[in-house]
Amino acid sequence: MSYQNYKRRIDWGLTYYRNVQELVYETNLGGYIGRLYTNLYQFNIAYPFDVNRSIRLTTGIRSDKDVLGAVDLPSLEVGDNKTMYSVTHLEYVYDNSQNPAINIWHGLRYKAYVDWNMQVNKVLYADGPQTFNVGFDTRYYYPIFRNFIWAGRAAGDFSFGNQKLIYYLGGMDGWLMFNPTNTKADGSDRYFNTNNPPANDQNYAFESLAVNLRGFKQNIANGNNALVLNSEFRLPVFSTLFNRPINNKFLRDFQLTQFIDLGTAWNGAYNKLQRPTIRINDGSPVSVISKAGGIGPFAGGYGFGARSTLLGYFVKFDAAWTMKGFLEANHNCT
Numbered sequence: 001m002s003y004q005n006y007k008r009r010i011d012w013g014l015t016y017y018r019n020v021q022e023l024v025y026e027t028n029l030g031g032y033i034g035r036l037y038t039n040l041y042q043f044n045i046a047y048p049f050d051v052n053r054s055i056r057l058t059t060g061i062r063s064d065k066d067v068l069g070a071v072d073l074p075s076l077e078v079g080d081n082k083t084m085y086s087v088t089h090l091e092y093v094y095d096n097s098q099n100p101a102i103n104i105w106h107g108l109r110y111k112a113y114v115d116w117n118m119q120v121n122k123v124l125y126a127d128g129p130q131t132f133n134v135g136f137d138t139r140y141y142y143p144i145f146r147n148f149i150w151a152g153r154a155a156g157d158f159s160f161g162n163q164k165l166i167y168y169l170g171g172m173d174g175w176l177m178f179n180p181t182n183t184k185a186d187g188s189d190r191y192f193n194t195n196n197p198p199a200n201d202q203n204y205a206f207e208s209l210a211v212n213l214r215g216f217k218q219n220i221a222n223g224n225n226a227l228v229l230n231s232e233f234r235l236p237v238f239s240t241l242f243n244r245p246i247n248n249k250f251l252r253d254f255q256l257t258q259f260i261d262l263g264t265a266w267n268g269a270y271n272k273l274q275r276p277t278i279r280i281n282d283g284s285p286v287s288v289i290s291k292a293g294g295i296g297p298f299a300g301g302y303g304f305g306a307r308s309t310l311l312g313y314f315v316k317f318d319a320a321w322t323m324k325g326f327l328e329a330n331h332n333c334t
Contacts, residue, residue: 110138163205214320215301221276262298293324
């Protein structure tokens with residue numbers, strides 16, 4: 001729920017967000033199903049320097065409450081765990097882009113931002129209550145012919161502080177997961193790579209995805225630092241090739257794409273930046289570790305896709321392969 005006021009030069013607004021997730025909590029007595037209740041109260045304000053440049057501030061309070069399901073006496077005795085944070089996000093935005101059609105842009109836009117989260121309730125972690133994150137997101141859209149464009153993107157996030165933010169590299173945001181379970185019939189992972197656990201010597205308080213890296217499952221690599229590079233050609237087929245009005249929205253918005261994604265994630269200093277590795281464990285005592293397909297320190301994927309508007313929603317279909325050899329690569333559909 002959100003209210004935004006755009007009447008004057010300074011824009012401001014109020015937002016309330018609530019989310020409930022069902023999770024499995026591991027205890028010394030085994031795994032118990034519980035729920036995580038998240039409530040977020042935010043105030044945002046933006047000041048534009050001119051038509052292209054602005055500075056924006058968002059601040060608020062976030063409450064996370066872990067409730068363990070009471071299914072037996074030990075779980076009944078476990079109390080709820082509530083954590084409260086003050087959250088602040090400051091960003092500088094430059095936007096000189098135009099949007100002539102859906103998913104089609106011309107021009108340059110970028111933002112650089114800083115996040116500061118601090119635990120404010122009395123129960124604190126021993127290491128300290130603060131999380132910092134700095135990042136950037138730059139996108140350039142080059143028109144080739146009419147609405148046929150090339151879109152390039154570079155983005156990075158770097159987290160530090162007593163409590164860090166972990167980034168899971170791989171896949172894409174808004175991935176439709178038709179099967180509710182992550183485990184396939186053969187025991188392998190379907191969406192999220194469970195063979196790559198977070199580092200034990202790091203204190204993580206928040207998590208996020210580092211995307212897009214199509215051709216890989218989520219969590220091909222993880223860490224408090226992440227870099228992603230994306231290249232994509234977008235061709236609106238009918239509106240580009242036919243010089244006439246197209247009344248059917250599905251045909252008017254129909255696009256074919258070709259993309260290349262590169263990404264990496266790591267912990268610690270920049271000299272630890274390296275190509276992500278893939279661990280294969282089929283249940284035997286022996287695990288096979290190999291470098292992911294890619295270029296330099298980046299894991300890489302490539303593929304083709306289609307986009308259009310269906311039943312009022314802009315939907316995407318991508319078929320992607322890892323850069324382990326163009327003729328013998330694993331594929332992933334998203």
